[in-house]
Amino acid sequence: MIIVTFNIRGLGGGNKSRYLRHIISNEGAEFVCLQETKVKSISESKCYSLWGDNKVGWLHYEGENGGGGMLSMWHQEAFIYETHLMGKGYIAVYGSLVKDNLRCVVVNVYVACNLRDKKTLWMELSNIKSSSQEVFWCLCGDFNAIRSRDERKGSTNRVDYTSEIRGFNSFIDDNLLLDTPIVGKKYTWFNSNGSAKSIIDRVLVTEEWMGKWLMCK
Template sequence: MVNIYAACTINDKKILWEELSTVKSASQEKVWCLCGDFNAVRSRSERKGIREGSDYSSEIIGFNNFIDANLLLDLPIVGKNYMWFKSNGSAKSRIDRVLVSEEWFVRWPMSKQYVQRREVSDHCAIVVKSVEKDWEPKSFRTIDAWFLERSFNEMVKEKWLSYPIKGNALVNVKEKLKSLKGDLKIWNKEVFGNVYTRKKEILQENEEFDCMDCLNDLNEGDRLKKAALGDSCTRFYHSSLRWRRLRNEVKGVEVGGQWCEEPCTVRSKAKKLFDIRFKATKDFGVRLDEVEFKFLSQEDNVSLTMAFSEEEIRDTV
């Protein structure tokens, strides 16, 4: 875990990013958490007020490049979108954040940064928590990349036939799917491993092959290996969709000014929201009394629906 308190000048920030990148790449530790005041934003919308019209392109590009190059993830936020506020209320920005490595997110996939109330400091405190709630049975899902693996279909068939039959047909299917879900998790880890680490390795190898290709130094074996790496990148893409789905999930709602993550409350509030949005009223506010609609005569209808004659077909062709 690294606590950050960055300088204000762009040159000092670049030096910090380079030093952090060097330390992280040289370390054997895979689970990383970088948190604190980075004094930098990822987009213009994250800074409002003072110097709002200034050009932050260099800072934004450099900071995003630092995050992407080190395969860091910006944890989802619960609460306010800004963490620093000027005392007179004329400016605010999101210069405080928590960045974690992919291995961190694999270990604690429900991690979020909770923005606390601002008290003495002009910064809001941030609390990182990984809260797992029981949302009851989830739908059975697969990853497209699994079907590209030759052993997948045979493994599923073998596992399915090995499960004991319990109860009636419906209960039997439910229990088998539950068992298969657990076996698929194990199989996915054994076959695909840590997709984020594998991605980094694949991208590095691809870069080396591209450089060799530019120098016309690739033999036939190297070209085949490069094509195989492309297939691996495709499998990684499908696997990474799981992380996106976790990031975009609705984890809670605000009730009476308080954040709530209890599944029953979230469901109730979501249902109520859609009930209000899509509830029909007696008066739709639309009047068609004076509108005259054009319509087809019976003769036109017959002409449009009758079969084509041989002469019409010949003229068209």
């Protein structure tokens, strides 16, 4: 399954829309997860324009006070929507892959820097997953959390990330999730001058998902 996940930092500009449409087309995307849309509403025509096709299903979470907005989209010839759960920091879409006749859950994730919000999100996602019988799970997006100290470089503040690291790793381990390999650049976020960088965007999958797509990356 080909999934595009992208912290777009505002969906209003035409350049970003064209860039996203180019990625979707070039990669043959079947599902798209966007974070930080920074818009209150999304129209059908906007989703069709972003994908370059009108056979698109979508769900939008507008966020709070202009922040935390997310958009999940899927091509209806590749993914059949069944139901969803949505809340602060996530859109969980349940459905089936057409070509594999396989039920799965794709969760679009975005959480701000506040550790309290991160812990709340981890708990809620854990509860959602534990209450489901589905085994093919993919959680992707901007988790805004690191797993080890070397995943954040150049930060000028003296924040102790011990609690974040311990909590995030526990969330991953407790839910039997695997961190898919990153190819290309090691870090997923850079500040404007490149002096600070971190790995905060990632894709977490279950063992069953990784077993189905062995070259998952």
